Amino acid sequence: MSFLTLTNLKKSYGTVQVVHDFNMSINKGEFISFLGPSGCGKTTILRMIAGFETITDGTITIAGKNQNDLKPNQRNIGMVFQAYALFPNMTVFDNVAFGLKIAKVAKNEIEARVMEMLKLIHLEHLASRYPYQLSGGQQQRVALARALAPKPQVLLLDEPLSALDAKIRVSLREEIRQIQMKLGITTVFVTHDQEEALSISDRIVVMNAGRADQIGSPFEIYNNPQTRFVASFVGTLNLIEAKVVDGSTNTLQIGDQQVKVKQAVNKAHGESVTIALRPEAGSMAEGAKGDVQLSGTVSSSHFLGSVIRTRLNVGGTTICFDTFNDPAMKPPMPGESVTLKFAADDLMIIAD
Known part of the structure; x- marks a missing residue:
């Protein structure tokens, strides 16, 4: 529900519209991440939920109660x-x-709640x-503990990990998810880091540009991007321009070679389509399974630790x-x- x-x-803002007709229903206890580049409108939506930004048009409700005319301190929301x-x-x-204290909670209740929160974040010894x-x-x-102490209905997190180093970010994002x-608690998390969003979100x-290009589970967003922007922004991806050879048999031409795809090709012979292919999808190992193959010449090979990224012409x-790093196998030259x-x-x- x-x-x-x-x-x-x-x-x-004046004549500039930064959020366009945004619609979403979030379930109780769900962890939602807003992912996108700077200036895409994600933080603006978060601040409208919190009451720090006025709404030009539309409605925000929490548990069926309209929030539009409530000031930030009248909304039962915690923000980090x-x-x-x-x-x-x-x-x-x-x-x-x-x-x-602002809410005038009794002193003994404050002490108990604060220690409960500090224990939750494992910092009671630093009180x-x-x-x-x-x-x-x-x-x-x-x-985070301060935002959670008053028992808010919704927790809002505005890029809370961006100022931390990489190792701390990973451990803290996992801790935030476990606490959530x-x-x-229903949580909305804003980030420009795709790994963060993919690793801890329900959706x-x-x-x-002020619109939701796609809403879905991390699995859906990564494996089935619906637009060119989502495909290019989430994960590493090949965006390949291909020509239609025969739409009736879903046959396309990539470079100088033909391939067949499973999706219906609704374009005429000679028209262009954009194909997405994840780098980890392919294999050059002998005996590798695959009903499609492309042959080419290696233009470069880069060692990235756990994987080797190869560029094929x-x-x-x-x-x-990408192929997994195998010390027993030399990378292609x-x-x-x-x-x-x-x-x-x-x-x-x-889709274009």
Whole structure:
């Protein structure tokens, strides 16, 4: 059942419209990520939910209650910002207790709730420290505990991990997801990092120029992109220009070679289509299975640790493919002729 509903949301600054007729229903306890480049409208939608941005048009409801005319402090929402926004003159305990004190919660209840939150983020031993005495990761966990302490209906996270180093980001995003699942709180997470969104979300909203290009599970977004933008933005992808040879048999030409795809080709002979192919889909191993194959010349090979990324020239068309690093097998060398095999299902025709 829908818990947080965004209906026909629009946001304009003067004559510039930054969010176009956005619609989404979010279930109670669901973890939703808004993913997209800077300026795509994802943070604007988050701030409209929080009440920090006025709505040009549309409706926001939480548990059936219209939020449009409520001020931020009247909405039962917790928010974690990119820059932590902790009070430097307050201890960790007092930072977490701040919202509870504003709400005039009884002193003994405040103490119990704050310690519960600090235990949840594993920082109860640092209750008396000040923000400057904490690492960036610890500060962000305190900000999370502060947002959760008043028991909000919805938790909003505005790129909370972007200021942290890579290792801390991975551990903290997993911790955020575990806490969210434990509490069962409806959560909206804004990020431009596709790995973050793919790893912790129930559903992802891929934003492009103020619109949702696609909404779906991480599996759907990655494996079945519906637009050229989603295909190119999420994951590493080959976008290959092909010519229609025979639409009735779904036969296309890539470079100087013909392939058959599973999707219907609704274009005439000689017309162009864009095909998406994930680099990990192909294999050049002997005996590899695949009902489609392309032969070409290796133009370059790059060692990336766990994988080796190879660029293959197929009659003037460049295709990248990844193979797992095997110390017993030498990577293909520039100038070497190889054959790449993959399933016809791996070739996705992308809408323009």
